[in-house]
Amino acid sequence: MYAQLVETGTRAVKSLDEMDPQERAFQERINAGIKIEPKDWMPEAYRKTLVRQISQHAHSEYVGMLPEGNWISRAPSLKRKAILMAKVQDEAGHALYLYSAVETLGVTRDGVYRDLLAGKAKYSSIFNYPTLTWADIGAIGWLVDGSAIVNQIPICRCSFGPYARAMVRVCKEESFHQRQGYDIMLALARGTPEQKRMAQDSLNRWWWPSLAMHGPADEQSVNSAQSMAWKIKQHTNDELRQKFIDQTVPQAEFLGLSIPDPLLKWNEVRGHYDFGPIDWEDFFRVVKGQGPCNRERLAARNRAWEEGAWFRDALIAHVDKHRAQDKAA
Ligand code: BYC
Numbered sequence: 001m002y003a004q005l006v007e008t009g010t011r012a013v014k015s016l017d018e019m020d021p022q023e024r025a026f027q028e029r030i031n032a033g034i035k036i037e038p039k040d041w042m043p044e045a046y047r048k049t050l051v052r053q054i055s056q057h058a059h060s061e062y063v064g065m066l067p068e069g070n071w072i073s074r075a076p077s078l079k080r081k082a083i084l085m086a087k088v089q090d091e092a093g094h095a096l097y098l099y100s101a102v103e104t105l106g107v108t109r110d111g112v113y114r115d116l117l118a119g120k121a122k123y124s125s126i127f128n129y130p131t132l133t134w135a136d137i138g139a140i141g142w143l144v145d146g147s148a149i150v151n152q153i154p155i156c157r158c159s160f161g162p163y164a165r166a167m168v169r170v171c172k173e174e175s176f177h178q179r180q181g182y183d184i185m186l187a188l189a190r191g192t193p194e195q196k197r198m199a200q201d202s203l204n205r206w207w208w209p210s211l212a213m214h215g216p217a218d219e220q221s222v223n224s225a226q227s228m229a230w231k232i233k234q235h236t237n238d239e240l241r242q243k244f245i246d247q248t249v250p251q252a253e254f255l256g257l258s259i260p261d262p263l264l265k266w267n268e269v270r271g272h273y274d275f276g277p278i279d280w281e282d283f284f285r286v287v288k289g290q291g292p293c294n295r296e297r298l299a300a301r302n303r304a305w306e307e308g309a310w311f312r313d314a315l316i317a318h319v320d321k322h323r324a325q326d327k328a329a
Helices: 002-008 021-031 044-063 065-069 078-103 109-117 135-155 161-189 193-212 224-229 237-255 280-290 294-307 309-328
Strands: 265-267 272-274
Touching: 044 065, 044 078, 044 109, 044 224, 044 294, 065 078, 065 135, 065 294, 078 109, 078 161, 109 294, 135 161, 135 193, 135 237, 161 193, 161 237, 193 237, 193 280, 237 272, 280 294, 294 309
Parallel strands: none
Antiparallel strands: 265 272
């Protein structure tokens, strides 16, 4: 099993024989499907990997509010506005569960968040693309939340207890988000020719970034092999990308929309869709901060942090006042 894992990624994974007794016992616990809890012994590299992934995940949820938040004031009806507000609020909740999960690993929420604000931390590439029309809100729910569910359902079985438990609720909410996005696409696809064109244009712009969102191809994925050995990840990036494509193509057919990939074709032998090449240069450009909206997203989060200073100060002053009163009593 380990030889196979070593080949999956570009970083080597230790075999059980190469581990010291403590690390070996840890790995055997993981292999037996026993959850690791915050107070358990863990290798420093396992802790760091989780801090990296969970904090990036939290930042993605938090920055992910911005593209959709952009359309709350312009939703086409009161019903759509109420649904969108609830969805965006859910994303803030997801960020909070995840920041709480990461705090169990000995870092602070403020610390990881300040790394995001300083541009030192990653968040999902997908949120650096603009939402140009109302159809983009449908496409985000359908494709982005759809990708997120495919990625996150296996994380419910992740070896680290707090992350796995946070994901259970997140997945339930994401499932509702995906359906609301598909419902918007369905309304547009069955609407006027202009509305259908808008839905198609949105699918054209969001399809490829939604595939890239699953992370680099397996041979470029430096972390996969080790994360799979630790059961933080259960599947490689390419496996999840393929699963997303296979489940989404029939949904596009039902909408009467075309996937913008001339090479997309059902492969009888593989039992999967074949698809065209992903523009990895664009992906890495976005990850490095050069995407269409990277600067705007970070500026928005920094502005919110600065504008919220009065609230944080008032909260702390209130707590301090009550502590002083408790002491005096
Ligand atoms: N964007 O070795 P790899 C949502 C980085 S929120 C940016 O394969 P790994 C939603 C990766 O970090 C959904 N960077 O990494 C919210 C690594 O760099 P570092 C967010 C990316 O960790 C609001 C390098 O590339 N979901 O759905 O094994 C509204 C090499 O990659 C990306 C999660 O965060 C990317 N797309 O696998 C609507 C899920 N992909 O860190 C919706 C949890 C890769 O070594 N995360 N990189 O400097 C994961 O499952 C994994 O971290 C990934 C990457 C599959 C994303």
